[in-house]
Structure formats: structure tokens, C-alpha cells
Amino acid sequence: MNARKLIDRAARALRECRCLPAAAAVVAAVSLVALAGKGTQALAADPAATAAATRVAFDTSEGRIVVELRADKAPKTAANFLQYVNEGFYDGTIFHRVIDGFMIQGGGFTPGLSQKPTRPPIASESTNGLKNVRGAIAMARTSDPNSATSQFFINVVDNNKLDYPSFDGTGYTVFGNVVQGMDVVDKIRVVPVGQRGPYGDVPVTAVVIKTAHIVK
Template structure:
């Protein structure tokens, strides 16, 4: 075997190992099923890319925090947001905020705010995210962390049920509860959030 052939074989082997490791990492990613009043959504989250954010989200799932909450902010052409209020607009109590890790997530090859990704909602303070999350329904690259902006931490993506997301984003909205706009006129309820893997 020539040295060129040996190098080619070694490259092929290393590429194969890299691909198999990537596939294994994806298969090992935790999955969360949101059973909603409009259908199921399955999310895959990446603790290797955003460890603090994912641990925070999964703890809320395990604590049943999301069960009975609503998607209270729905903007077609932007995102659907939920996880903070019940159908009577009572705000759920939360744990202390999670540390923002947006830039670190992108440096590790984590997801950007593309269609179908899930990210943490927050106030103008980057370190204010608690339980509320949103699912991007378009590519919202202006929300990505950058040297100029902390952005929003995307930490997973929809792997099943994007048709449900599409149904939710299209619901009629209006003012309701404490919100002046963007609230579904018929509540979109998260019946349960469960860890399926």
C-alpha cells in the first residue's frame, strides 16, 4: 500500500469515526414531548452545547412546571412563546434565572435561531431567562449571539411535530389577560411536557 493510499484510508477511517460519533451524539440527545391542545411537538435538546440552559429547561420539565401552561405570545412570521402562564394568565413561580451562555453555545457548534429551533425567552437582561421559551417559526438570525449582542440562547430543535408548530403560529390572536396583543383567542395549552429520552 502506497503512502498516499494509507493516508486516504486513514482519512476515510477518521471521517467515518467522526460521522459515527456525531450520529451517536444526536441519538443520545434528550428529547422532550410537549403534548398540546393542537397536537404533539417533540424537541431534541443539546446539553453538550448549552449545558446550563438545557439543565434548567429539563428541570422545569421534570418538575411538571409546563403542564397546564399556554402559548401566550404567538406571532406568525416570528415565533411562538410559552411556559410562563396558565390559561387564566396566572404566572407560574420560577427558580432563579439561568446564566446566559449564548456565545459559548455557538462556539461549541450549537444551533442558531433558525426555523424550528427552541430558545430561552428573557427580558433585556441577558441573564434573566427562567422558564419561558420560544420556538422560532422563521429564521431569526438577528436573535443570534454576536460580538455586538448577547442574543438568545438556542438549545435544541423540533424533531417531530413541526406541523403542530405551524398550526399554532397561524391561530387568530388578540389582546387578553395582561397582554395588549398576540394572545391566541382560543388558548393553546401545553397539557404535559415529558422527557421521552
């Protein structure tokens, strides 16, 4: 699928997602939609723990993916992600949006497509110099660059159009990269997908994150 078709497809996903606030006003055609839950708890991560705990494993229904975090480049984003990991937030969630030739997105929904409540959003760190290359993990967000909460995506190709300053002047914050299990990412990116209610590109058979945990 070429870039133009991917952009059109992502734009359609925005229009179809009726629960996105003011979806019609969103101008970023490749926006990686992270539907904002209501935050209930302020971020309180230990910076020392964040720096030391640099790798996280996703044990999924398709196999293990290990990502190495770049707390040196995206400290707030890495701390936010690790707090969700340590709370067990990602356990039992799914990769709810899969587009071959683009990315796989997860970290916010249960297999029944119920959205989990999140903490308040964090500030963008997209100017950190890290790029949305194949295997990079980045935060999903709405058209507001400072709206990222729990949802993330893994690039399955080099997506330079998502880098700062990007098409919308901000870009998407990269905070790590896959160091093990890219073959699992490639298995996920080609699973059959379809429409479920207002959501498009949803795997027909749920791709579940059984657990997400720190690995030494």
C-alpha cells in the first residue's frame, strides 16, 4: 500500500471514530488516534528507577516483543510508560489498530474494545532527535501534541513523515526501539483486520498483550 492510500485510510479511521472529540476538526491525516481517557492520578515515577529499568517485554498472544527505552532522550515519556507497566495497566490489553506498511498500535483497549481509564496526558518530547524508523516505539496521540497517555505504536516501516516537525509541526514522540521480537511485530502487522463498530483496522482475532514487564 502506498503512502497516499495509507494517509487516506488513516483519515477515514478518524472520521469513523465517533467517540473522538471533534474528529471532523482533526487536520492531521496520519494522526495516530489515542482516545483520551479521564486521568485520575498524577505521574509519580522514580527517575532513578526509570533510568535503570531500560527494557520492557510484551508477552503477546503472538510471541514476545522486547523494547529498550531511551530515558536519556525522552525522560517524561519513558517514566510515564514505565508507570503504566509497573501498574499492570497493559496486561490484558490488545493491539487494536494494525496497518501493514505503517504501524501496529496498542495500549488502551480490552479485547471487547472497552477503553481503559488513564492518567492525565503528558507533554510531547518529539524534538528529542529520535526517529520513527522501523522498530521504533512512539506515543500515539490526538491532534493535540500534548495528549499522549497510555497508547503507543511500533513502526513497521520507516515513517519519516511522523518525525518532528512532521506534517503538523510537532511530530510523534519516539521513546525506544524493539531489540527482540521484530519477527513477532511482523506477524502482527499482517493479521487479518476489519471494522468493529466505530473502529477500523481492528484484528479479526484479538492480539493480546498478556503481560508487560521490566526485564533486566
